[in-house]
């Protein structure tokens with residue numbers, strides 16, 4: 302039996318899979334038991350892959366790559382298009398699996414599937430736009446070009462909090478670029494990964510001539526991520542997760558001269574200036590800080606508010622946090638679902654204790670009782686006297702630290718004064734402040750928004766951040782170049798052999 306579902310309150314995983322025309326594979330060997338953050342119920346028992354399975358998967362992916370790279374890119378795009386259509390047809394059951402398994406509220410889970418569909422559209426269009434350059438050459442009768450080629454096996458390690466979208470950012474683009482892909486999803490969200498992969502196999506069957514094992518998934522723990530990081534047959538590896546994980550993966554990949562795309566932790570801030578539209582700012586702040594129960598890499602964790610507004614804004618935010626409905630993510634009325642597990646709850650309480658010890662005044666943050674064994678909390682607002690050690694850390698839970706500033710330079714210094722560099726925002730109606738914030742002397746983050754929160758990026762722009770966020774960029778814009786190798790080509794169509802830089806080397 303693949304399933305040992307022990308909750309009568311949750312929809313059956315088997316039924317949701319059946320709705321999508323797929324089935325959970327039979328269980329053999331080592332097993333991984335998945336539980337739902339919704340109520341702590343056991344969701345499924347799945348076979349775990351061993352490192353030997355991982356090695357074999359890489360060998361199969363190499364074979365798949367050799368066939369796939371020869372398929373014209375626009376044809377490769379058609380496979381991704383078919384996959385997007387399939388997801389459109391199965392959006393609701395897949396969203397429910399995501400809600401059940403990672404605890405995000407249904408509207409956000411549907412948004413996540415929509416993001417995968419959007420990425421499929423983006424990648425399909427991209428499959429007709431992969432392009433190189435023709436560059437002016439200094440030599441007569443010559444042509445100088447840059448062309449782009451697939452890399453080989455694309456490895457991907459992903460986090461629990463975006464169990465489908467982050468995979469699609471990388472893999473859909475990597476596929477149209479001509480790579481084969483291996484995915485090591487979070488051990489906390491293997492069901493979403495299985496559903497995505499089994500649906501992909503259906504798309505491949507409809508496509509007709511895709512090589513076998515073009516997309517494979519390895520179910521298990523960090524050891525499988527380590528395997529991908531160390532194996533020289535995986536020339537490009539994308540890793541999304543904590544900065545701790547990225548620090549380890551980066552060194553392993555660099556040690557074998559691989560390419561790493563790192564998407565790591567954030568510690569995102571919003572500056573609220575005296576001219577801000579406070580209604581708009583309040584709405585933007587509450588969604589960014591409390592949405593997804595504070596478990597987005599782009600979650601708003603620090604508010605840097607002008608001292609003249611602090612009291613008013615804090616009062617508004619306290620009222621807004623108190624009015625949020627905390628409850629099962631499967632209930633359409635809930636704004637905030639559970640934390641992923643008890644460890645996340647403990648980490649949140651430990652952070653609040655540190656904040657208190659460092660002079661913080663905490664409101665909220667307490668456990669909210671919801672039937673079952675899930676870990677539900679009210680988002681916390683913590684007024685801090687300064688940007689202390691705990692404020693400079695990412696705690697993956699809904700804690701919003703409030704800091705105040707007097708002059709704008711101080712606000713920018715606070716915004717940039719943390720190790721991470723993912724997302725940032727400013728709420729202002731002053732064009733000089735907005736422009737400065739987005740200029741070279743403003744925010745040092747990969748994302749810098751004006752009058753919009755720190756979370757909820759669109760797929761069209763490159764996504765990622767600097768410093769301890771890892772420097773990687775996934776998804777939109779020209780990030781496809783991360784998934785390809787560049788070749789510079791010189792062609793001589795003359796009868797002479799002039800050397801570059803005028804070098805003479807005559808023989809005979």
Ligand code: NAD
Pocket residue numbers: 458459460461462463467485486487488521522523524525526527530541542543544545546547549550563564565566567597598599695697723765766770
């Ligand atoms: P995590 O680092 O615990 O795990 C992420 C993945 O890495 C999992 O698949 C895990 O098995 C694997 N892993 C862990 N240690 C590893 C190692 N040493 N070598 C190889 N693989 C290893 O992160 P999490 O708790 O799942 O996710 C939350 C974190 O992810 C937060 O820090 C969040 O900010 C970050 N995140 C970043 C982005 C982004 O795009 N920047 C997006 C989503 C999440």
